[in-house]
Amino acid sequence: MSSQPLLVIKVGGDLLESGATLETTAASIAATQRAGYRVVVVHGGGSAIARLASALGLEERKVDGLRVTDAATAEVALAVLAGTQGKSLAAALGRQGCEAVSLCGADAHLLTARVVRDGDLGFVGEVDHVDVALIEDLLAKGRTPLIAPMAPLASEHEEPGSPLHNINADTAAGPIAQALQADALLFVTNVEGVLDGDGKCLRQLDRGTARHLQACGVLSAGMLPKIEAALDAAQAMPGARIRIAGTGPDSAPLHTLIQEERGTLICPRKVVAHG
Numbered sequence: 001m002s003s004q005p006l007l008v009i010k011v012g013g014d015l016l017e018s019g020a021t022l023e024t025t026a027a028s029i030a031a032t033q034r035a036g037y038r039v040v041v042v043h044g045g046g047s048a049i050a051r052l053a054s055a056l057g058l059e060e061r062k063v064d065g066l067r068v069t070d071a072a073t074a075e076v077a078l079a080v081l082a083g084t085q086g087k088s089l090a091a092a093l094g095r096q097g098c099e100a101v102s103l104c105g106a107d108a109h110l111l112t113a114r115v116v117r118d119g120d121l122g123f124v125g126e127v128d129h130v131d132v133a134l135i136e137d138l139l140a141k142g143r144t145p146l147i148a149p150m151a152p153l154a155s156e157h158e159e160p161g162s163p164l165h166n167i168n169a170d171t172a173a174g175p176i177a178q179a180l181q182a183d184a185l186l187f188v189t190n191v192e193g194v195l196d197g198d199g200k201c202l203r204q205l206d207r208g209t210a211r212h213l214q215a216c217g218v219l220s221a222g223m224l225p226k227i228e229a230a231l232d233a234a235q236a237m238p239g240a241r242i243r244i245a246g247t248g249p250d251s252a253p254l255h256t257l258i259q260e261e262r263g264t265l266i267c268p269r270k271v272v273a274h275g
Contacts, residue, residue: 002139005183006038009254010173013045014190016085024247025188026092029144031253033098038139041100041146042176044169045085049077063120074123074150074163078104081148081166089146100144105151106164108134111172113151113165125165127172128154130179147176170226174233177240184241184258185233187226192246193263194219194227204265205244207231230266242266 009032015025033039053060053076061068069077086102093100105111113125127149138145149172150164170187177185193201197218202209210227213219219227226244234242245263247254257263 002038004036004038006040006139006180007032007255007258008040008042008173008177008180008182008185010169010185010187011041011043011089012169012189013043013048013085015188016043016045016089017048022088022092023095026089026096026098028247028252028254030093030096030098032255033144035253035255037255039144040135040139040176040180040182041089041144042149042169042173043081043085043089043146044149045077045080048085049073049080052076052080063117066117066121066124068120069122069124069166071123071163074166077166078148078150078164081150086146086148093144093146098144099142100146101138102146102148103134104148104164105167110134110147111149111151111167111176112154113167114153114157115165123163123165125151125153125167127151127167127175130176132179135176135180147172168225168229170229171232174229174236177233178236182237182240184243185230185237186242186254186257187230187244188254188257189223189226189244189246189263192248193244194223202264203261204267205231206267206269208269227266231268234266235268238268 015021053073058072082104090100090102109131111127112129114128116124116126135145149167149169152164194205196202230242230244241258243263243265245257
């Protein structure tokens with residue numbers, strides 16, 4: 001058992017798209033590894049997927065406001081997540097002296113998925129099972145796993161030749177961190193953290209407060225799945241530190257966001273001060 005703390009980092013696709021932000025993100029991840037952390041990265045790529053699908057003439061379809069992923073779009077998602085973005089991040093980390101390995105859920109049965117909403121969103125899933133063997137092997141060798149959340153269904157439900165299912169990276173990060181018994185889970189954003197109605201960063205957030213802010217229309221649509229995923233992770237991992245935070249203009253090494261208590265600490269329930 002390693003004495004080095006394990007940090008799972010969820011990185012949004014927007015931080016991996018331009019050359020400058022990609023290099024900055026890679027430098028922050030590499031600095032965290034050099035500081036003595038074992039690091040696992042789960043990354044998204046929604047905007048890049050949408051752009052490529054549009055360029056290929058694939059029509060966007062929604063059900064109840066949620067994007068439907070048909071077979072063609074699932075192939076695009078795989079090409080972007082496990083291809084362009086995963087390999088670009090691995091290369092950027094390599095330039096920082098970090099040995100990174102770009103993976104998706106199909107590699108060594110790392111992830112299996114189950115369908116959501118009875119399949120009416122197409123090839124969209126959520127994590128059903130995490131097999132940590134490959135991840136732990138890479139970590140033991142000092143390498144950094146980069147996980148694109150595309151996964152097959154469990155074998156008894158999978159049809160031969162079926163596309164992999166696209167799993168929201170926010171919702172995938174929690175089960176991966178839990179399966180690895182991570183010491184901390186960090187959702188990296190392009191804002192300071194979860195913001196209140198005045199645009200100020202909340203230092204901590206519990207489920208009740210999140211529900212209130214949602215009812216008041218304070219939380220953005222893009223932040224909601226991140227908050228739900230973080231709250232679920234905090235409930236499932238009571239001993240771990242869960243944060244939503246942005247690196248800010250100083251491009252801080254990612255482990256310092258945990259150490260210096262930047263951003264928003266996610267709590268399973270409201271913390272009441274005594275005394």
